């Protein structure tokens with residue numbers, strides 16, 4: 001048998017005396033796509049950060065191409081041809097796509113100056129190869145998260161890579177973009193590049209991976225070929241139990257006639273081009289569409305982030321004037337944003353303070369009143385199963401998925417009437433995902449009104465009462481959920497413009 005390109009043997013790692021990796025190991029073959037799976041906080045990202053020299057290991061061994069490798073810093077990993085696309089983006093928003101891709105490795109002219117033209121030219125090639133419609137000169141700050149991910153991928157590919165680690169690369173990509181990514185992974189594989197692929201999306205794993213390693217609580221649980229495992233057994237290994245499939249079911253509550261939110265001719269300078277819709281009390285309104293169709297941007301406008309330049313918003317029958325998130329919160333709105341790390345959290349704050357943050361204006365006493373605040377924070381940590389050693393832990397030290405959950409808790413703790421969720425289960429493990437879907441249902445049953453943007457068809461179809469399709473900054477079609485017979489039908493409606 002061929003020598004594996006990588007062996008991680010008996011890796012252990014503790015932070016402040018708490019063991020997060022406990023004798024974990026696995027092997028990677030040349031040209032293999034190997035899935036790394038496990039619940040939020042299982043230790044996947046930490047293991048990969050050890051491989052890329054971001055963290056040092058306490059004990060264990062890394063063997064690359066048959067020889068022990070000393071990886072003490074990111075440059076050591078780079079020397080071995082290891083690149084990683086991080087779950088937390090590492091882009092600089094104020095720079096262009098090309099500048100980000102070649103940051104600190106800029107091509108130079110003979111005189112030693114940065115060769116901008118070469119930078120742009122090589123970036124254009126990479127983007128064409130990836131088939132993404134962004135330009136080398138686009139400012140990263142102006143692009144949606146999905147495009148950031150593509151930029152990260154282009155960046156990794158611009159290096160001499162023989163082992164590429166992707167930490168949830170598809171989480172903010174829509175179906176079409178994911179297909180492009182998979183196509184690309186196939187090409188890398190044929191070139192002999194090995195890939196470690198971290199994802200919580202079950203279907204993807206079975207579509208593109210050769211083998212799966214599952215971790216749980218810092219330990220190795222199982223490694224097997226995909227054809228030796230079925231989806232149910234993978235779910236059992238990860239969640240520790242069987243879970244219900246995401247299926248649409250009748251809700252206990254039904255949407256009332258009352259229109260709680262009415263949007264007419266909404267326009268902004270950011271992709272929103274005359275959006276019209278109504279949201280009823282107790283309704284779950286799903287929003288489908290391609291990347292760039294204006295879904296996220298509509299929510300940003302309604303939440304007072306992007307200025308509304310045209311159109312009207314009525315809340316509970318009265319015209320509303322929303323010029324800031326503060327105004328929006330005042331009208332009972334909440335937004336769980338898509339790029340939660342950037343917009344949703346103060347990473348330096350403790351878990352507790354992030355959860356209580358938006359409630360400050362309402363119940364100033366909560367923050368002052370330590371005991372009550374602690375209780376609320378503890379309650380949400382338990383409810384959403386947030387993995388943290390304490391509510392006083394700094395949020396940036398939590399795993400990606402657990403940070404996502406804090407943002408959720410933060411908005412729900414504020415008890416809003418109208419809840420806007422942008423890709424709510426991105427990066428969330430299968431068990432918590434099921435819990436969040438259930439929670440969305442029961443919030444609506446209680447009479448809360450919900451706008452849900454999601455690129456996951458199964459998710460949209462599982463919870464929506466009604467689905468709007470966005471295209472080019474407008475709501476162009478709507479369906480009652482009960483009239484949609486298959487995922488393909490909805491997919492077709494989204495793509496059919």
Ligand SMILES: Nc1ncnc2c1ncn2[C@@H]1O[C@H](COP(=O)(O)OP(=O)(O)OP(=O)(O)O)[C@@H](O)[C@H]1O
Nearest residue numbers: 015020040041042043044045046397398399400401
């Ligand atoms: N620098 C750090 N200091 C303290 N604890 C940390 C640090 N980095 C990670 N941890 C802890 O290690 C555990 C594993 O985190 P890790 O990010 O590896 O999980 P993960 O498997 O990638 O989860 P997710 O699916 O949510 O991304 C978590 O409990 C996290 O809080």
Ligand SMILES: [Mg+2]
Nearest residue numbers: 045087399400
């Ligand atoms: Mg992670």
